[in-house]
Amino acid sequence: MKASPGARSWIAAGVRHELLMRALPALRHDMAAPVSLIRMNLLMLRRQVAATPPDAAACEQRVAQVDAQVGTLVDSVRALRDWELATDHGGLTRAALVTQCAALMRAAFALNGIALETDPAFDEPAADAARWPGAAALRYLLLGALCHLHDSVPGVGLIRIAPGGDAGLRVRAQPQPRDAPRPDMQPHRAPRRLAIDALSLQSLADDLGHGVTIEADAVQLDLRRG
């Protein structure tokens, strides 16, 4: 039996949900970290205010640190708000997309013994770099490619994101090198019930309206819609 368009949309919705569940810990982490700092600063501030005489300069420094952390927290709340597919603020550059998605997955991959590397080209994006509409869809697409390679390539030790032409990304999985500089690193992966297999990734890309080419150890994404 062949999947109907409606069934493929349901598959895509399920894949998006799984990807959000995988990204959520990082999103939550980015909110928890500044809150933790704010609480620690307030504890110290309370002590400094209660001192006789209060150390005004130290108090001011604490307040400045709290202020900076509130700014970080606001950025994290905005990132969560912008997650939804309906939200789009004029698109985002390829480098920004890569930076965002790598940040969301890097820690989870690292704890699985998989390094996530991005091409140096993304570190210095051109001032007039193209902005791609549909930021939320592109995020899902790139996260889908990363998680597909994470789930499906045996013995993967490195996943690398590089430009793929002018309007694409190439994500490639490589095995753990034999002379890896971390000999005591032991990849240990929790069994995952909902692996992002090739069919899931293809359904996601079709539903989002983007081209994707899935190979055994690589995925090529087209940032253009249609």
Place this chain on the structure above:
Amino acid sequence: MNILIVDDNTTAAELLQELVELQDHTARCAFTAQQAIEAFERERFDAALVDLTLPDRPGTEVARHLRQTARDRPLMLIAVSGYGVDDAAGAQAAPLFDHYLQKPIDFDALDRLLVMPPASP
């Protein structure tokens, strides 16, 4: 207790150091996994508070290394992370530690842990 605080966020590490020192502990900060390993080789610590996400190696690798280096010395390993213990990352890390504290840190819980005797190997 002499406590090693391992966190790449220097502000967070130094604040935590100030707070545990207020509770009459001594503490030292390491901002990378490598710094933590070197500090542990130089100095004897009773407890280590280890962030799971470090720039050079995962916190899990630091935990393994510290436990191996401590050998038969009691050492309390406490994971500190914004990741929950039920997240994929946290679930894998938790078995390597004696305790797991999720950020924002519950300081009362931390104080209670730091008056407990370190776990024997």
